[in-house]
Amino acid sequence: MRFSSTLALLLASPLLALAQYSCDPNVCKLPDCACATTTPPGGLDPAQVPQFVVFTADDAIQSYTIDAVNQFLAQRKNPNGCKPKMTYFASLTYTNYSLITDWYVAGNEIADHTITHMGSPTKEEVNGNLIALNALAGIPLSALKGFRAPLLDFKAETLQILHKSQFLYDSSASASVPVTDPNTNAYWPYTLDNGIANNCDTPGLCNGEPKLPGLWEIPMYAFFDNRGVVGPHLMDPWLRPSFLALRDSANGNNAPSDAATLAFMQKTFTDHYNGKRQPIGLYTHPIHVSLSYPGTTAKKSTIDMINSFLDWAQNHDNVWIVSNEQLLDWVRNPAPASQMSSLASFSCPAPTYDASAKICNGVPTSEDGTLARCGFSDFPFFTCYGCPTAVPTVDDPNPAQSAQTRFRVPANCSTTYWDPVEGKCLCNSPSCAFTDVARPIGPNDASYQGGGIGGDFKLLSDGSSTGGGSGSGYAPFNGAQRVQDAVVLWPILLVFLAAAVFGAVAV
Numbered sequence: 001m002r003f004s005s006t007l008a009l010l011l012a013s014p015l016l017a018l019a020q021y022s023c024d025p026n027v028c029k030l031p032d033c034a035c036a037t038t039t040p041p042g043g044l045d046p047a048q049v050p051q052f053v054v055f056t057a058d059d060a061i062q063s064y065t066i067d068a069v070n071q072f073l074a075q076r077k078n079p080n081g082c083k084p085k086m087t088y089f090a091s092l093t094y095t096n097y098s099l100i101t102d103w104y105v106a107g108n109e110i111a112d113h114t115i116t117h118m119g120s121p122t123k124e125e126v127n128g129n130l131i132a133l134n135a136l137a138g139i140p141l142s143a144l145k146g147f148r149a150p151l152l153d154f155k156a157e158t159l160q161i162l163h164k165s166q167f168l169y170d171s172s173a174s175a176s177v178p179v180t181d182p183n184t185n186a187y188w189p190y191t192l193d194n195g196i197a198n199n200c201d202t203p204g205l206c207n208g209e210p211k212l213p214g215l216w217e218i219p220m221y222a223f224f225d226n227r228g229v230v231g232p233h234l235m236d237p238w239l240r241p242s243f244l245a246l247r248d249s250a251n252g253n254n255a256p257s258d259a260a261t262l263a264f265m266q267k268t269f270t271d272h273y274n275g276k277r278q279p280i281g282l283y284t285h286p287i288h289v290s291l292s293y294p295g296t297t298a299k300k301s302t303i304d305m306i307n308s309f310l311d312w313a314q315n316h317d318n319v320w321i322v323s324n325e326q327l328l329d330w331v332r333n334p335a336p337a338s339q340m341s342s343l344a345s346f347s348c349p350a351p352t353y354d355a356s357a358k359i360c361n362g363v364p365t366s367e368d369g370t371l372a373r374c375g376f377s378d379f380p381f382f383t384c385y386g387c388p389t390a391v392p393t394v395d396d397p398n399p400a401q402s403a404q405t406r407f408r409v410p411a412n413c414s415t416t417y418w419d420p421v422e423g424k425c426l427c428n429s430p431s432c433a434f435t436d437v438a439r440p441i442g443p444n445d446a447s448y449q450g451g452g453i454g455g456d457f458k459l460l461s462d463g464s465s466t467g468g469g470s471g472s473g474y475a476p477f478n479g480a481q482r483v484q485d486a487v488v489l490w491p492i493l494l495v496f497l498a499a500a501v502f503g504a505v506a507v
């Protein structure tokens with residue numbers, strides 16, 4: 001999100017509406033309800049609370065963006081010896097599906113960022129993304145828990161869509177007042193049983209609205225430069241000048257200063273660590289920290305600075321780099337930092353399957369030679385699950401397959417064990433039993449459970465639907481209302497153009 005100074009001021013205003021938030025912790029209890037509060041969950045003393053550093057990335061997934069993220073994560077370990085996991089909010093235009101499968105099978109969280117990168121999205125943008133991620137990247141519907149609004153542009157209706165489509169959480173709201181300020185809105189993740197308590201400047205939010213029981217909000221925690229409440233840096237804090245660098249700009253230097261950024265990031269981290277240990281977040285757009293993306297303007301010194309920050313943060317006791325999904329698992333079942341190493345969500349079990357088998361299962365060495373290349377002229381992509389006849393769109397997120405027929409991940413086999421070529425589950429023992437959920441995200445809100453081979457949505461006898469393949473033709477997604485392609489494509493074109501021209505856009 002681009003912060004104009006007016007917007008920054010707006011977001012940082014003391015939010016009078018907050019007085020209207022009320023939540024009774026005796027009624028609203030974990031694991032499925034939590035009040036918006038700055039105190040750690042479970043009554044834990046902040047000294048016993050792990051300091052979570054949430055790492056997220058947004059937008060299209062390509063080799064460049066995975067490489068960019070890996071610059072910060074691949075070489076690291078959490079205190080239990082496992083590699084850190086992160087959350088990727090995927091939008092699908094220009095996405096290479098096989099890389100999503102790999103990233104998921106490696107233990108990372110994949111979440112929804114709409115198909116075409118649309119702010120205040122329609123239900124079709126949100127739900128179609130789930131269907132396409134399930135069909136072409138093999139991500140189980142139960143694993144697609146989270147959503148972030150492109151441009152962080154969301155309304156009460158957006159949250160209502162998420163609730164209805166059975167998302168576990170949204171992470172689009174911002175904690176825009178420092179933890180050291182008595183009016184801070186840096187709440188631990190909370191449920192919307194009593195409405196939202198962040199982004200109160202958006203009409204329809206706060207004052208107890210919207211009430212969406214069980215839907216979590218994971219606020220995005222801003223860093224603050226020397227200006228404090230009027231100097232928030234939310235996403236890609238390294239892209240915009242800090243206060244110090246702004247002052248320099250009077251002397252003709254308007255570039256962000258890595259040294260100034262490192263200093264204010266450390267200061268904000270310390271405020272969280274020495275306070276109530278609310279999480280902190282590195283919310284990245286990998287394209288802006290890629291040294292290999294064609295035409296990149298990213299600087300090696302910025303990459304080094306971010307790594308210095310993480311090295312420094314990890315030198316503190318009980319610091320964990322995590323995905324949103326891991327954070328939420330802990331918040332719902334809080335345990336003292338001393339017990340972290342025994343918690344399943346933070347462990348890294350080795351998969352038990354025949355590593356020499358050639359199967360398209362998200363493990364790069366196993367799937368070598370088994371991927372299908374879908375040669376669309378705009379952007380060719382790879383997938384394990386068979387090339388569709390057309391690029392997935394809002395109108396048709398799961399097009400029929402072209403020549404070759406592969407089988408999409410069914411509801412009763414996990415991605416790692418599914419052979420999409422043979423249509424066979426490679427493990428049938430109870431130890432790897434898997435059951436996916438069905439969600440009301442199909443055409444006209446039909447319950448959708450994945451599987452099939454693409455094409456029309458096949459209605460099952462119990463009223464639910466799958467990714468069909470009966471060959472009876474395409475049933476338009478959510479009725480007859482079609483979204484004009486031009487309307488959908490313009491914003492993304494603008495984003496790409498702007499990124500190309502300025503090399504410093506963060507959305």
Ligand SMILES: *[C@@H]1O[C@H](CO)[C@@H](O)[C@H](O)[C@H]1NC(C)=O
Nearest residue numbers: 062063064096098099371382
């Ligand atoms: C897409 O993925 C394939 C296979 O994983 C890889 O060979 C290719 O380089 C990727 N291309 C991009 C642009 O991500």
Ligand SMILES: *[C@@H]1O[C@H](CO)[C@@H](O)[C@H](O)[C@H]1NC(C)=O
Nearest residue numbers: 410411412413425427428433
């Ligand atoms: C999954 O369901 C299919 C169809 O109902 C069945 O043939 C198959 O044996 C099941 N697989 C497992 C691993 O349970």
